[in-house]
Amino acid sequence: MDFSQEYQSKLKTADEAVKVVQSGDWVDYGWCTGTPDALDRALARRTDELRDVKVRGGILLKPLAIFEREDAGEHFCWNSWHMGGLERKLIARGCAYYSPLRYSELPRYYRENIQPDDVAMFVVAPMDKHGYFNFGPNASHLMAICETAKHIIVEVNENMPRCLGGMEEGIHISQVDAIVEGENPAIGELGGGGPATDIDKAVAKLIVDEIPNGACLQLGIGGMPNAVGSLIAESDLKDLGVHTEMYVDAFVDIARAGKINGSKKNIDRFRQTYAFGAGTKKMYDYLDENPELMSAPVDYTNDVRNIAKLDNFISINNAVDFDLFGQINAESAGTKHISGAGGQLDFVMGAYMSHGGKSIVCCSSTFTRKDGTVESRIQPTLAPGSIVTDTRANTHYLVTEYGKVCLKGLSTWERTEKIISIAHPDFRDWLIEEADKMHIWRRSNK
Structure with a gap:
Protein backbone atom coordinates (compact mmCIF):
# COMPACT_ATOMS: atom_id res chain seq x y z
CA MET A 1 0.00 0.00 0.00
CA GLY A 182 12.42 19.11 10.84
CA GLU A 183 15.76 20.52 9.77
CA ASN A 184 17.54 17.15 10.27
CA PRO A 185 20.01 18.23 12.95
CA ALA A 186 22.66 15.75 14.05
CA ILE A 187 21.41 13.38 16.74
CA GLY A 188 22.48 14.56 20.19
CA GLU A 189 25.57 12.84 21.54
CA LEU A 190 26.41 11.73 25.06
CA GLY A 191 30.06 11.22 25.88
CA GLY A 192 31.38 8.63 28.29
CA GLY A 193 32.51 11.10 30.94
CA GLY A 194 36.01 11.69 29.62
CA PRO A 195 38.98 9.33 29.35
CA ALA A 196 39.40 6.67 32.00
CA THR A 197 41.50 7.67 35.00
CA ASP A 198 44.00 5.41 36.74
CA ILE A 199 41.35 4.81 39.41
CA ASP A 200 38.80 3.87 36.73
CA LYS A 201 41.29 1.40 35.27
CA ALA A 202 42.05 -0.12 38.67
CA VAL A 203 38.36 -0.63 39.39
CA ALA A 204 37.79 -2.00 35.90
CA LYS A 205 40.51 -4.64 36.31
CA LEU A 206 38.93 -5.87 39.54
CA ILE A 207 35.56 -6.13 37.78
CA VAL A 208 36.78 -7.81 34.59
CA ASP A 209 38.37 -10.53 36.70
CA GLU A 210 34.82 -11.46 37.79
CA ILE A 211 33.50 -11.91 34.23
CA PRO A 212 33.49 -15.47 32.82
CA ASN A 213 33.35 -16.49 29.17
CA GLY A 214 29.76 -16.55 27.95
CA ALA A 215 28.61 -13.88 30.41
CA CYS A 216 25.75 -11.53 29.57
CA LEU A 217 26.56 -7.86 30.21
CA GLN A 218 24.79 -4.73 31.36
CA LEU A 219 26.87 -1.54 31.53
CA GLY A 220 25.93 1.87 32.85
CA ILE A 221 27.29 5.18 31.60
CA GLY A 222 30.47 6.88 32.81
CA GLY A 223 34.23 6.53 33.03
CA MET A 224 34.30 3.28 35.00
CA PRO A 225 31.89 1.28 32.81
CA ASN A 226 33.75 2.60 29.75
CA ALA A 227 37.04 1.47 31.29
CA VAL A 228 35.49 -1.95 31.89
CA GLY A 229 34.43 -2.03 28.25
CA SER A 230 37.91 -1.15 27.05
CA LEU A 231 39.47 -3.91 29.16
CA ILE A 232 36.93 -6.44 27.94
CA ALA A 233 37.70 -5.48 24.33
CA GLU A 234 41.39 -6.13 25.01
CA SER A 235 40.81 -9.32 27.01
CA ASP A 236 40.62 -13.00 26.04
CA LEU A 237 36.92 -13.18 26.97
CA LYS A 238 34.64 -14.70 24.35
CA ASP A 239 31.00 -15.58 23.59
CA LEU A 240 29.67 -12.59 25.52
CA GLY A 241 26.07 -11.41 25.33
CA VAL A 242 24.36 -8.06 25.88
CA HIS A 243 21.08 -7.38 27.68
CA THR A 244 20.98 -3.82 28.96
CA GLU A 245 18.69 -0.87 29.51
CA MET A 246 21.14 1.58 27.96
CA TYR A 247 23.31 0.87 24.95
CA VAL A 248 26.64 2.73 25.21
CA ASP A 249 29.74 3.16 23.07
CA ALA A 250 31.66 0.55 25.06
CA PHE A 251 29.47 -2.20 23.62
CA VAL A 252 30.45 -1.17 20.08
CA ASP A 253 34.13 -1.51 20.95
CA ILE A 254 33.58 -4.92 22.57
CA ALA A 255 31.55 -6.16 19.61
CA ARG A 256 34.06 -4.95 17.02
CA ALA A 257 36.78 -6.74 18.99
CA GLY A 258 34.89 -9.97 18.32
CA LYS A 259 33.92 -10.62 21.95
CA ILE A 260 30.12 -10.48 21.53
CA ASN A 261 28.08 -13.11 19.71
CA GLY A 262 25.23 -13.84 22.13
CA SER A 263 25.56 -17.58 21.58
CA LYS A 264 25.27 -18.40 25.29
CA LYS A 265 22.19 -16.28 25.98
CA ASN A 266 19.20 -18.21 27.31
CA ILE A 267 16.77 -15.78 25.64
CA ASP A 268 17.18 -13.59 22.54
CA ARG A 269 20.18 -15.62 21.40
CA PHE A 270 22.60 -13.84 19.08
CA ARG A 271 20.88 -10.48 19.73
CA GLN A 272 22.15 -7.50 21.71
CA THR A 273 19.04 -6.36 23.57
CA TYR A 274 18.54 -2.80 24.85
CA ALA A 275 15.80 -0.30 25.80
CA PHE A 276 17.48 2.90 24.65
CA GLY A 277 20.86 4.15 23.51
CA ALA A 278 22.85 7.35 23.87
CA GLY A 279 26.43 7.87 22.82
CA THR A 280 28.45 9.13 19.89
CA LYS A 281 27.84 9.02 16.14
CA LYS A 282 29.97 5.87 16.06
CA MET A 283 27.35 4.13 18.14
CA TYR A 284 24.36 5.50 16.19
CA ASP A 285 25.93 4.30 12.93
CA TYR A 286 26.43 0.86 14.49
CA LEU A 287 22.79 0.68 15.66
CA ASP A 288 21.34 1.73 12.30
CA GLU A 289 19.52 -1.20 10.65
CA ASN A 290 21.79 -3.68 12.43
CA PRO A 291 19.89 -6.99 12.75
CA GLU A 292 22.21 -8.10 15.56
CA LEU A 293 20.69 -5.40 17.77
CA MET A 294 17.27 -5.79 19.42
CA SER A 295 15.45 -2.60 20.40
CA ALA A 296 12.81 -3.41 23.02
CA PRO A 297 10.60 -1.67 25.59
CA VAL A 298 12.02 -1.21 29.07
CA ASP A 299 9.38 -3.37 30.74
CA TYR A 300 10.98 -6.24 28.79
CA THR A 301 14.69 -5.40 29.14
CA ASN A 302 14.47 -4.48 32.81
CA ASP A 303 12.02 -7.12 33.97
CA VAL A 304 13.92 -8.93 36.72
CA ARG A 305 12.37 -12.21 35.55
CA ASN A 306 13.91 -11.78 32.10
CA ILE A 307 17.27 -10.73 33.51
CA ALA A 308 17.23 -13.76 35.82
CA LYS A 309 16.71 -16.10 32.85
CA LEU A 310 20.15 -15.14 31.53
CA ASP A 311 22.92 -17.23 33.09
CA ASN A 312 26.11 -15.52 34.29
CA PHE A 313 24.52 -12.10 34.09
CA ILE A 314 27.01 -9.37 35.05
CA SER A 315 25.49 -5.98 35.92
CA ILE A 316 27.92 -3.06 36.31
CA ASN A 317 26.71 0.30 37.65
CA ASN A 318 28.04 3.44 39.31
CA ALA A 319 27.23 4.99 42.69
CA VAL A 320 27.53 8.46 44.15
CA ASP A 321 28.35 6.99 47.55
CA PHE A 322 27.41 4.20 49.96
CA ASP A 323 27.43 3.70 53.70
CA LEU A 324 28.62 1.11 56.23
CA PHE A 325 25.24 -0.59 56.19
CA GLY A 326 25.61 -1.27 52.46
CA GLN A 327 22.99 1.25 51.35
CA ILE A 328 23.77 2.61 47.87
CA ASN A 329 22.98 6.13 46.70
CA ALA A 330 23.21 6.63 42.95
CA GLU A 331 20.93 9.66 42.62
CA SER A 332 21.77 12.65 44.79
CA ALA A 333 24.27 14.48 46.96
CA GLY A 334 22.15 14.94 50.04
CA THR A 335 19.07 16.80 48.81
CA LYS A 336 20.85 18.04 45.65
CA HIS A 337 19.48 15.95 42.82
CA ILE A 338 21.99 14.48 40.36
CA SER A 339 20.39 11.92 38.04
CA GLY A 340 17.78 9.32 38.97
CA ALA A 341 17.15 5.72 39.91
CA GLY A 342 16.94 4.50 36.34
CA GLY A 343 16.98 0.72 36.23
CA GLN A 344 19.80 0.15 38.68
CA LEU A 345 17.64 -1.71 41.20
CA ASP A 346 16.11 -3.79 38.37
CA PHE A 347 19.55 -5.07 37.41
CA VAL A 348 20.86 -5.35 40.97
CA MET A 349 17.97 -7.72 41.73
CA GLY A 350 17.92 -9.52 38.38
CA ALA A 351 21.66 -10.18 38.25
CA TYR A 352 21.63 -11.75 41.71
CA MET A 353 18.70 -13.99 40.66
CA SER A 354 20.64 -15.12 37.57
CA HIS A 355 22.44 -18.47 37.78
CA GLY A 356 26.08 -17.42 38.23
CA GLY A 357 25.10 -13.77 38.04
CA LYS A 358 26.71 -10.85 39.85
CA SER A 359 25.50 -7.33 40.52
CA ILE A 360 28.52 -5.02 40.80
CA VAL A 361 28.25 -1.40 41.96
CA CYS A 362 31.46 0.61 41.74
CA CYS A 363 32.87 4.03 42.53
CA SER A 364 36.14 5.69 43.44
CA SER A 365 36.93 5.61 47.16
CA THR A 366 37.15 9.41 47.37
CA PHE A 367 36.17 12.59 45.54
CA THR A 368 37.61 16.10 45.60
CA ARG A 369 35.45 19.15 46.21
CA LYS A 370 35.95 22.42 44.35
CA ASP A 371 37.90 23.83 47.28
CA GLY A 372 40.36 20.93 47.10
CA THR A 373 38.99 19.03 50.08
CA VAL A 374 39.15 15.26 49.66
CA GLU A 375 36.21 13.32 51.04
CA SER A 376 35.36 9.64 51.29
CA ARG A 377 32.60 8.19 49.13
CA ILE A 378 32.12 5.59 51.86
CA GLN A 379 30.25 7.25 54.70
CA PRO A 380 29.15 5.97 58.13
CA THR A 381 25.56 6.68 57.07
CA LEU A 382 24.24 8.36 53.95
CA ALA A 383 23.96 12.13 54.25
CA PRO A 384 20.52 13.50 55.21
CA GLY A 385 18.41 13.69 52.07
CA SER A 386 20.52 11.21 50.09
CA ILE A 387 18.41 8.71 48.21
CA VAL A 388 18.68 4.98 48.86
CA THR A 389 18.73 3.64 45.31
CA ASP A 390 19.60 0.08 46.36
CA THR A 391 18.66 -1.11 49.83
CA ARG A 392 21.25 -2.88 51.96
CA ALA A 393 19.45 -6.21 51.51
CA ASN A 394 19.88 -6.00 47.71
CA THR A 395 23.56 -5.02 47.61
CA HIS A 396 25.75 -7.76 46.15
CA TYR A 397 29.29 -6.68 45.15
CA LEU A 398 30.85 -3.29 45.96
CA VAL A 399 34.09 -2.24 44.24
CA THR A 400 36.54 0.63 44.66
CA GLU A 401 40.16 0.88 43.58
CA TYR A 402 41.07 -0.74 46.91
CA GLY A 403 39.19 -3.98 46.36
CA LYS A 404 35.88 -5.74 45.91
CA VAL A 405 33.58 -7.27 48.52
CA CYS A 406 30.43 -9.37 48.45
CA LEU A 407 27.90 -8.41 51.13
CA LYS A 408 25.24 -11.06 50.65
CA GLY A 409 24.39 -12.90 53.85
CA LEU A 410 26.64 -10.87 56.14
CA SER A 411 25.73 -9.38 59.52
CA THR A 412 26.16 -5.67 60.16
CA TRP A 413 29.63 -6.04 61.71
CA GLU A 414 30.81 -8.30 58.88
CA ARG A 415 29.52 -5.84 56.31
CA THR A 416 31.18 -2.95 58.10
CA GLU A 417 34.53 -4.71 58.19
CA LYS A 418 34.42 -5.59 54.50
CA ILE A 419 33.25 -2.14 53.39
CA ILE A 420 35.95 -0.38 55.40
CA SER A 421 38.53 -2.67 53.78
CA ILE A 422 37.83 -1.04 50.40
CA ALA A 423 37.76 2.54 51.74
CA HIS A 424 40.68 4.89 51.20
CA PRO A 425 43.30 4.15 53.91
CA ASP A 426 43.21 7.78 55.08
CA PHE A 427 39.57 7.37 56.15
CA ARG A 428 39.56 3.88 57.64
CA ASP A 429 40.30 4.84 61.26
CA TRP A 430 37.55 7.47 61.16
CA LEU A 431 35.08 4.95 59.72
CA ILE A 432 36.00 2.45 62.43
CA GLU A 433 35.38 5.07 65.14
CA GLU A 434 31.99 5.94 63.65
CA ALA A 435 31.05 2.28 63.23
CA ASP A 436 31.93 1.65 66.87
CA LYS A 437 29.60 4.48 67.94
CA MET A 438 26.80 2.84 65.95
CA HIS A 439 27.52 -0.57 67.52
CA ILE A 440 28.29 -2.23 64.19
CA TRP A 441 32.05 -2.69 64.67
CA ARG A 442 33.69 -5.91 65.79
CA ARG A 443 37.18 -6.51 64.46
CA SER A 444 37.37 -10.19 63.57
CA ASN A 445 41.14 -10.31 63.03
CA LYS A 446 42.22 -9.10 66.50
Missing part, protein backbone atom coordinates in the same frame (compact mmCIF):
# COMPACT_ATOMS: atom_id res chain seq x y z
CA ASP A 2 1.21 3.52 -0.82
CA PHE A 3 1.00 5.76 2.25
CA SER A 4 2.24 8.91 0.52
CA GLN A 5 -1.23 10.46 0.27
CA GLU A 6 -1.91 9.97 3.98
CA TYR A 7 1.56 11.33 4.72
CA GLN A 8 0.86 14.52 2.77
CA SER A 9 -2.52 14.99 4.42
CA LYS A 10 -0.93 14.90 7.88
CA LEU A 11 2.16 16.94 7.01
CA LYS A 12 2.26 20.29 8.84
CA THR A 13 4.71 22.97 9.79
CA ALA A 14 5.96 22.86 13.37
CA ASP A 15 4.05 26.06 14.17
CA GLU A 16 0.81 24.57 12.85
CA ALA A 17 1.28 21.30 14.69
CA VAL A 18 1.86 22.80 18.18
CA LYS A 19 -1.39 24.80 18.01
CA VAL A 20 -3.02 21.73 19.57
CA VAL A 21 -1.26 22.45 22.89
CA GLN A 22 -3.39 24.37 25.39
CA SER A 23 -2.70 25.93 28.79
CA GLY A 24 -2.78 23.34 31.55
CA ASP A 25 -1.93 20.46 29.19
CA TRP A 26 0.46 17.59 29.84
CA VAL A 27 2.88 17.42 26.90
CA ASP A 28 5.36 14.58 26.34
CA TYR A 29 8.74 15.17 24.69
CA GLY A 30 9.57 11.48 24.49
CA TRP A 31 13.04 10.61 25.66
CA CYS A 32 16.75 11.30 25.17
CA THR A 33 17.71 11.40 21.47
CA GLY A 34 14.01 11.50 20.59
CA THR A 35 13.47 14.90 22.23
CA PRO A 36 11.91 17.21 19.59
CA ASP A 37 13.82 20.08 18.05
CA ALA A 38 11.64 22.02 15.58
CA LEU A 39 8.52 21.33 17.66
CA ASP A 40 10.26 22.51 20.84
CA ARG A 41 11.22 25.79 19.16
CA ALA A 42 7.70 26.20 17.78
CA LEU A 43 6.17 25.66 21.22
CA ALA A 44 8.61 28.21 22.67
CA ARG A 45 7.26 30.77 20.21
CA ARG A 46 3.84 30.33 21.86
CA THR A 47 5.17 31.04 25.35
CA ASP A 48 3.11 34.20 25.93
CA GLU A 49 -0.11 32.36 25.01
CA LEU A 50 0.39 29.47 27.43
CA ARG A 51 0.36 28.89 31.19
CA ASP A 52 1.01 25.79 33.30
CA VAL A 53 2.05 23.48 30.47
CA LYS A 54 3.59 20.43 32.13
CA VAL A 55 6.18 18.65 29.99
CA ARG A 56 7.49 15.09 30.49
CA GLY A 57 10.79 13.74 29.20
CA GLY A 58 14.28 12.83 30.30
CA ILE A 59 18.04 12.73 29.60
CA LEU A 60 18.27 16.00 27.69
CA LEU A 61 21.21 16.22 25.31
CA LYS A 62 20.80 19.92 24.52
CA PRO A 63 18.99 22.91 26.08
CA LEU A 64 15.27 23.23 25.48
CA ALA A 65 13.93 26.32 23.68
CA ILE A 66 10.87 26.46 25.94
CA PHE A 67 13.15 27.30 28.88
CA GLU A 68 15.31 29.97 27.22
CA ARG A 69 13.33 32.85 28.70
CA GLU A 70 13.92 33.92 32.30
CA ASP A 71 10.19 33.69 33.03
CA ALA A 72 9.87 30.22 31.46
CA GLY A 73 8.80 28.69 34.78
CA GLU A 74 5.58 30.69 34.65
CA HIS A 75 4.65 28.94 31.42
CA PHE A 76 6.31 25.52 31.38
CA CYS A 77 7.25 22.90 33.97
CA TRP A 78 9.71 20.09 33.19
CA ASN A 79 9.01 16.67 34.74
CA SER A 80 11.98 14.36 34.19
CA TRP A 81 12.21 10.58 34.41
CA HIS A 82 16.02 10.84 34.54
CA MET A 83 18.10 13.97 34.88
CA GLY A 84 21.42 15.15 33.56
CA GLY A 85 23.43 18.33 33.83
CA LEU A 86 21.09 20.47 31.73
CA GLU A 87 18.11 19.44 33.81
CA ARG A 88 19.89 20.13 37.10
CA LYS A 89 20.23 23.74 35.97
CA LEU A 90 16.46 23.85 35.43
CA ILE A 91 15.93 22.56 38.98
CA ALA A 92 17.95 25.50 40.29
CA ARG A 93 15.68 27.85 38.33
CA GLY A 94 12.55 26.26 39.78
CA CYS A 95 11.47 24.98 36.35
CA ALA A 96 12.11 21.24 36.72
CA TYR A 97 11.28 18.35 39.00
CA TYR A 98 12.28 14.70 39.13
CA SER A 99 9.70 11.91 38.81
CA PRO A 100 10.90 8.97 40.97
CA LEU A 101 10.59 5.58 39.28
CA ARG A 102 11.76 2.05 38.93
CA TYR A 103 12.54 2.16 35.23
CA SER A 104 11.04 -1.25 34.41
CA GLU A 105 7.65 0.08 35.55
CA LEU A 106 7.62 3.21 33.39
CA PRO A 107 5.39 1.89 30.57
CA ARG A 108 2.88 0.78 33.18
CA TYR A 109 2.90 4.26 34.75
CA TYR A 110 1.64 5.60 31.43
CA ARG A 111 -0.91 2.85 30.91
CA GLU A 112 -2.32 2.74 34.44
CA ASN A 113 -1.12 5.40 36.85
CA ILE A 114 -0.45 8.90 35.55
CA GLN A 115 -2.64 11.47 33.83
CA PRO A 116 -2.50 10.75 30.08
CA ASP A 117 -0.61 13.16 27.87
CA ASP A 118 -2.72 15.66 26.02
CA VAL A 119 -0.02 15.87 23.35
CA ALA A 120 3.01 13.68 22.63
CA MET A 121 5.72 14.97 20.28
CA PHE A 122 9.04 13.31 19.57
CA VAL A 123 11.64 12.64 16.87
CA VAL A 124 11.43 9.58 14.61
CA ALA A 125 13.25 8.13 11.62
CA PRO A 126 11.67 8.68 8.16
CA MET A 127 8.61 6.55 7.38
CA ASP A 128 9.38 3.20 5.77
CA LYS A 129 7.48 1.63 2.85
CA HIS A 130 5.10 -0.08 5.29
CA GLY A 131 4.03 3.20 6.86
CA TYR A 132 6.05 2.92 10.09
CA PHE A 133 8.08 5.61 11.82
CA ASN A 134 10.91 4.04 13.82
CA PHE A 135 11.57 5.41 17.31
CA GLY A 136 15.34 5.21 16.83
CA PRO A 137 17.24 4.09 19.95
CA ASN A 138 14.29 5.00 22.18
CA ALA A 139 11.87 2.05 22.32
CA SER A 140 11.98 2.38 26.12
CA HIS A 141 8.40 3.52 26.89
CA LEU A 142 7.40 5.35 23.70
CA MET A 143 4.69 2.91 22.66
CA ALA A 144 3.04 3.31 26.08
CA ILE A 145 3.10 7.08 25.50
CA CYS A 146 1.50 6.62 22.09
CA GLU A 147 -1.18 4.26 23.38
CA THR A 148 -2.40 6.78 25.94
CA ALA A 149 -1.76 10.24 24.42
CA LYS A 150 -4.69 12.17 22.96
CA HIS A 151 -2.63 13.70 20.13
CA ILE A 152 0.60 12.35 18.58
CA ILE A 153 2.97 14.53 16.55
CA VAL A 154 6.12 13.03 15.03
CA GLU A 155 9.12 15.08 13.94
CA VAL A 156 11.01 13.33 11.15
CA ASN A 157 14.80 13.46 11.20
CA GLU A 158 16.75 11.75 8.44
CA ASN A 159 19.71 11.31 10.80
CA MET A 160 17.79 9.20 13.30
CA PRO A 161 19.03 5.58 13.08
CA ARG A 162 16.47 2.87 12.38
CA CYS A 163 16.74 0.50 15.31
CA LEU A 164 15.40 -2.97 14.68
CA GLY A 165 13.83 -5.27 17.18
CA GLY A 166 10.26 -6.31 16.55
CA MET A 167 8.82 -5.12 19.86
CA GLU A 168 7.29 -1.66 20.15
CA GLU A 169 10.09 0.02 18.23
CA GLY A 170 7.91 2.21 15.98
CA ILE A 171 4.50 3.70 15.28
CA HIS A 172 2.29 3.41 12.17
CA ILE A 173 1.18 6.47 10.26
CA SER A 174 -2.46 5.59 10.96
CA GLN A 175 -1.83 6.29 14.65
CA VAL A 176 -0.20 9.67 14.04
CA ASP A 177 -2.15 12.94 14.04
CA ALA A 178 0.51 15.20 12.52
CA ILE A 179 3.90 14.90 10.81
CA VAL A 180 6.56 17.60 10.91
CA GLU A 181 9.68 17.50 8.78
